[in-house]
Amino acid sequence: MKICVTASTGTIDAQIDPRFGRCAYFVVVDSETMQFEAVPNLASGASGGAGIQAAQAVANKGAKVVLTGDVGPNAFHALSAAGIEIVTGVSGSVKEAVEKFKRGDFKKTGAPTVGDHAGVSKTQR
Amino acid sequence: MIVTVASGKGGTGKTSVAVNLALSIENVQLLDCDVEEPNAHLFLHPELLKTEPVYTFIPFVNQELCDHCGVCSKFCQYHALFTSPNNVLVFPELCHSCGGCMIVCPKKAITETKNRIGKLNFCAAEDLTLVYGELEIGKPMSVPIIKAVKKQMDKSKNVIIDSPPGTSCPFIETVRGSDFCVLVTEPTPFGLHDLKITVQVLRKMIVPFGVVVNRAGVGDNKVYEYCQQENIPILLEIPYQRKIAELYSRGIPFSQEMPEWTEKFQTLYSDIGKLVKK
Numbered sequence: 001m002k003i004c005v006t007a008s009t010g011t012i013d014a015q016i017d018p019r020f021g022r023c024a025y026f027v028v029v030d031s032e033t034m035q036f037e038a039v040p041n042l043a044s045g046a047s048g049g050a051g052i053q054a055a056q057a058v059a060n061k062g063a064k065v066v067l068t069g070d071v072g073p074n075a076f077h078a079l080s081a082a083g084i085e086i087v088t089g090v091s092g093s094v095k096e097a098v099e100k101f102k103r104g105d106f107k108k109t110g111a112p113t114v115g116d117h118a119g120v121s122k123t124q125r
Numbered sequence: 126m127i128v129t130v131a132s133g134k135g136g137t138g139k140t141s142v143a144v145n146l147a148l149s150i151e152n153v154q155l156l157d158c159d160v161e162e163p164n165a166h167l168f169l170h171p172e173l174l175k176t177e178p179v180y181t182f183i184p185f186v187n188q189e190l191c192d193h194c195g196v197c198s199k200f201c202q203y204h205a206l207f208t209s210p211n212n213v214l215v216f217p218e219l220c221h222s223c224g225g226c227m228i229v230c231p232k233k234a235i236t237e238t239k240n241r242i243g244k245l246n247f248c249a250a251e252d253l254t255l256v257y258g259e260l261e262i263g264k265p266m267s268v269p270i271i272k273a274v275k276k277q278m279d280k281s282k283n284v285i286i287d288s289p290p291g292t293s294c295p296f297i298e299t300v301r302g303s304d305f306c307v308l309v310t311e312p313t314p315f316g317l318h319d320l321k322i323t324v325q326v327l328r329k330m331i332v333p334f335g336v337v338v339n340r341a342g343v344g345d346n347k348v349y350e351y352c353q354q355e356n357i358p359i360l361l362e363i364p365y366q367r368k369i370a371e372l373y374s375r376g377i378p379f380s381q382e383m384p385e386w387t388e389k390f391q392t393l394y395s396d397i398g399k400l401v402k403k
Contacts, residue, residue, distance in 0.1 A: 043204075046204070048203060048204070048219060049203055049204025049205065049216070049219045050204070052204040052205075052207050052216060052219070053204040055207060056195075056198055056204070056207055056208065059207075059208075059209055059210070060195070074216060074219075077214065078207040078209070078214060081207065081209045081212060081214050082207075082209035082210065083209070083210070
């Protein structure tokens with residue numbers, strides 16, 4: 001199964017980027033083989049609609065689970081519609097997060113955890 | 126002549142200038158384009174003649190025809206469409222109503238549907254007509270309402286437009302096509318800072334403009350120095366005066382109680398006319 005983790009760089013040892021829509025990279029990990037693919041997030045600097053654009057990229061990669069820090073309302077709505085499971089509040093490295101997920105340490109998130117535009121930095125606003 | 130009253134900084138006195146100017150001359154249509162918080166009607170106490178809803182068009186996806194190919198989502202610059210393996214979601218608040226998704230859809234599965242975002246109010250106060258737009262609470266895009274207000278423009282009249290504050294899309298949409306822009310500012314560092322930005326925008330748009338200094342007497346001389354350096358005419362000064370503020374707080378345009386101001390606003394209008402002809 002493909003697990004998408006939001007990350008600050010494009011490696012399996014990268015630290016988790018806590019923002020979903022505006023994270024730097026998606027690291028998509030195959031949970032059986034631990035093989036991974038790093039996908040730069042084209043939405044990270046979007047002027048609007050970043051969560052939806054990011055969700056689209058994740059859905060197109062065929063991921064079934066997203067591990068991240070926080071997720072906003074539009075991204076939550078889009079990911080849920082695509083049947084993608086969302087886990088928030090995750091920190092540490094990509095590898096650790098996937099291993100914890102495999103052990104069943106995480107609980108699925110049932111609602112958005114932040115409001116609109118939470119991931120926009122002050123200078124971008 | 127179409128004259129827009131604008132300012133970068135909020136609360137400098139745009140509506141006061143627009144309303145007093147409108148009341149001082151004849152044959153006026155006043156358009157309140159500050160659709161997020163229109164307030165010219167609070168000073169004119171007009172009769173409301175009718176209201177009309179304002180809609181934008183958003184895509185409607187026929188899920189039976191749609192094969193979830195994702196072309197529409199990929200095309201949309203505003204990310205208003207999300208394609209999942211079994212349906213397409215529309216996010217109306219992100220849609221800019223360009224209609225591109227309908228054109229690119231290979232299955233012709235997308236049609237337009239109406240999305241109500243606000244209304245127009247048509248009013249009359251004696252021989253003055255007022256049209257003001259009102260954006261619905263929670264709707265993020267004011268430009269379509271501003272366009273709808275401007276569509277009601279009657280060019281046989283002296284058109285005065287009250288602009289929203291700021292220098293972004295709503296202001297640009299409001300001032301576009303005006304013969305002149307009156308920039309109301311206050312002589313403070315904040316007033317000057319935002320005046321400079323507005324001047325840059327208007328120079329790019331090639332709309333002639335002049336400055337009205339409101340609350341003259343507060344702050345410093347920097348607005349005057351800047352206008353002199355940049356060769357910007359100062360058309361009128363309105364002093365920082367308790368009586369003007371009191372009348373404002375009671376919803377009374379000050380020229381109605383201080384008749385000497387009617388003449389000053391008439392002079393302002395004829396000065397604008399001369400600058401437009403130049």
